[in-house]
Amino acid sequence: xxxxxxxxxxxxxxxxxxxxxxxxxxxxxxxxxxxxxxxxxxxxxxxxxxxxxxxxxxxxxxxxxxxxxxxxxxxxxxxxxxxxxxxxxxxxxxxxxxxxxxxxxxxxxxxxxxxxxxxxxxxxxxxxxxxxxxxxxxxxxxxxxxxxxxxxxxxxxxxx
Numbered sequence: 001x002x003x004x005x006x007x008x009x010x011x012x013x014x015x016x017x018x019x020x021x022x023x024x025x026x027x028x029x030x031x032x033x034x035x036x037x038x039x040x041x042x043x044x045x046x047x048x049x050x051x052x053x054x055x056x057x058x059x060x061x062x063x064x065x066x067x068x069x070x071x072x073x074x075x076x077x078x079x080x081x082x083x084x085x086x087x088x089x090x091x092x093x094x095x096x097x098x099x100x101x102x103x104x105x106x107x108x109x110x111x112x113x114x115x116x117x118x119x120x121x122x123x124x125x126x127x128x129x130x131x132x133x134x135x136x137x138x139x140x141x142x143x144x145x146x147x148x149x150x151x152x153x154x155x156x157x158x159x160x
Contacts, residue, residue: 004041008033009092010113011041011050012060023058035060049130053119062090062113064126071096071108072120072138074145079152086145088120088138089113 012035014023026032031041035056043052049065068091075085089096089111096110115123121142128135150157 004039004045006041006046008037009063009066010034010055010060011039011043011046011062012056012058013043014058016058031061049126051119051123051126053115053122054117055113055115055119062115062123063092064123065130066092067127067131067133068093069096069110070124070127070133070135070138071098071111072124072141073108074141076145076148079149082146082149082156083118083120083142084116086116086120088115088123090115090123 011031011033013029013031014025015032015035016022017024026038029042031039031043031046033039033041035058043061046061047065049063050061051064052059052061054060055062069089070091071089073087073089074083075087078085089108090113091111093112094110096108099107099109101107124135124138124142127133128139
């Protein structure tokens with residue numbers, strides 16, 4: 001059997017049925033390219049630069065190779081979860097640009113995917129390894145956010 005062609009930057013283990021809002025799994029555990037299109041690709045077929053984790057409210061796999069732009073937006077308002085409300089905007093080609101509306105709210109354009117939760121930390125580490133992208137500023141901001149979280153929630157600090 002020939003090796004499947006891996007071309008998408010995102011593969012999901014389920015897709016969302018938009019009529020019933022339930023997750024639908026493919027037969028034989030095949031993945032959905034871009035979370036929509038059924039494939040004959042299994043999670044074991046993906047190269048090592050695909051990061052697995054909880055993405056878009058389902059289990060998925062995202063490519064850390066070929067990343068050209070990242071924008072990390074930590075959330076310091078809600079401090080009850082470490083990275084749950086943070087956002088990592090990811091682009092494989094165009095720059096990510098902030099846009100501010102008339103009320104002062106900031107939005108972003110030019111990104112391909114958004115990660116939240118602890119998957120973003122794993123993804124940044126993988127980008128450091130597999131893409132020619134300097135992640136030091138993002139890692140420093142993640143460290144600042146982690147220190148802030150444990151300062152506000154000392155009971156959740158890891159035991160040493």
